[in-house]
Amino acid sequence: MTQQTPASPQAQPPAHQQPVLEIAGLRKVYTGRRGSFEAIADLALTVAPGEFISVVGPSGAGKTTLLRCIAGLMPITAGTLKLEGRQVDGPPADMAVVLQEYGRSLFPWMTVAQNVELPLKEKKVPKALRRQKVEEAIEAVGLAGSADKHPWELSGGMQQRVAIARAVAYEPKLLMMDEPFAAVDAQTRAELEDLVLRLWRQLGFTVLFVTHDIDESVYLSQRVVVLTTSPTQVLDDIPIELTGPRSQLKTRATPEFAALRTRVYETVQAAKMGARSLPYDGPLTATVPVV
Numbered sequence: 241m242t243q244q245t246p247a248s249p250q251a252q253p254p255a256h257q258q259p260v261l262e263i264a265g266l267r268k269v270y271t272g273r274r275g276s277f278e279a280i281a282d283l284a285l286t287v288a289p290g291e292f293i294s295v296v297g298p299s300g301a302g303k304t305t306l307l308r309c310i311a312g313l314m315p316i317t318a319g320t321l322k323l324e325g326r327q328v329d330g331p332p333a334d335m336a337v338v339l340q341e342y343g344r345s346l347f348p349w350m351t352v353a354q355n356v357e358l359p360l361k362e363k364k365v366p367k368a369l370r371r372q373k374v375e376e377a378i379e380a381v382g383l384a385g386s387a388d389k390h391p392w393e394l395s396g397g398m399q400q401r402v403a404i405a406r407a408v409a410y411e412p413k414l415l416m417m418d419e420p421f422a423a424v425d426a427q428t429r430a431e432l433e434d435l436v437l438r439l440w441r442q443l444g445f446t447v448l449f450v451t452h453d454i455d456e457s458v459y460l461s462q463r464v465v466v467l468t469t470s471p472t473q474v475l476d477d478i479p480i481e482l483t484g485p486r487s488q489l490k491t492r493a494t495p496e497f498a499a500l501r502t503r504v505y506e507t508v509q510a511a512k513m514g515a516r517s518l519p520y521d522g523p524l525t526a527t528v529p530v531v
């Protein structure tokens with residue numbers, strides 16, 4: 241069932257706490273043989289320890305580019321990008337990433353346990369502790385009976401659970417997820433959302449979650465960051481204040497949820513129509529010619 245009740249997001253940490261992530265004046269220009277393309281322009285974002293933040297925006301806005309920059313997977317063109325106070329200049333040790341394409345993110349020749357164990361080996365965690373963490377993580381995502389199976393013996397939703405287990409076993413300070421549930425069915429998606437919320441609450445890491453699903457962004461987060469079209473920057477940073485524990489049925493049926501969903505939806509629509517700042521007073525939908 242998907243109706244267990246992961247906690248509602250906690251209050252913001254005290255202001256003196258160092259941010260996990262500090263981005264200021266971030267610019268990313270792709271350069272290739274066919275010229276250059278500015279994907280990110282002057283983007284600012286600060287994330288406090290333990291926050292759960294969703295990033296939404298039009299397709300092609302630059303969400304994946306932003307995550308790849310934070311993950312140190314490609315150089316930035318200008319600006320400040322600090323993880324726990326240190327400028328990112330390569331993949332940081334305290335970070336884990338879960339991508340949409342579970343099929344490509346797990347090694348098919350390794351068992352579930354071996355896949356989860358691999359980053360811990362690279363982190364040089366001693367063998368006995370490694371075993372324990374792998375077992376705990378696999379148990380936490382509900383795959384205790386599948387530890388010795390290979391990814392290709394599992395369903396899509398189960399494979400994505402393995403990717404989540406691998407990320408949490410690593411005990412990252414920052415967990416980034418790029419549309420992690422886009423390829424699973426609605427029921428599995430709801431279960432995985434609650435799984436991530438439960439792990440977030442238990443383990444206290446910070447989450448940056450990219451999604452196209454506006455309801456999902458409101459359901460999961462404490463803040464929803466809406467990006468403009470490229471070159472992208474932050475159009476709005478919407479606090480999600482929902483009372484009570486999250487419940488797939490009850491939370492989504494509340495008037496507060498509906499109001500927040502409308503606000504995020506309208507902001508994303510404005511972004512799609514080219515808004516670069518708010519308030520936006522242009523049209524919210526494109527005019528469709530009647531033929």
Ligand SMILES: Nc1ncnc2c1ncn2[C@@H]1O[C@H](COP(=O)(O)OP(=O)(O)OP(=O)(O)O)[C@@H](O)[C@H]1O
Nearest residue numbers: 270272277279298299300301302303304305306470
């Ligand atoms: N390697 C690259 N070289 C040149 N341009 C790129 C490269 N990767 C991405 N882009 C461009 O940068 C822009 C942002 O791409 P990105 O993949 O970050 O968008 P996105 O917001 O993740 O989109 P989606 O929601 O569809 O996943 C797009 O216009 C894309 O074409």
Ligand SMILES: [Mg+2]
Nearest residue numbers: 303304305418
């Ligand atoms: Mg993307």
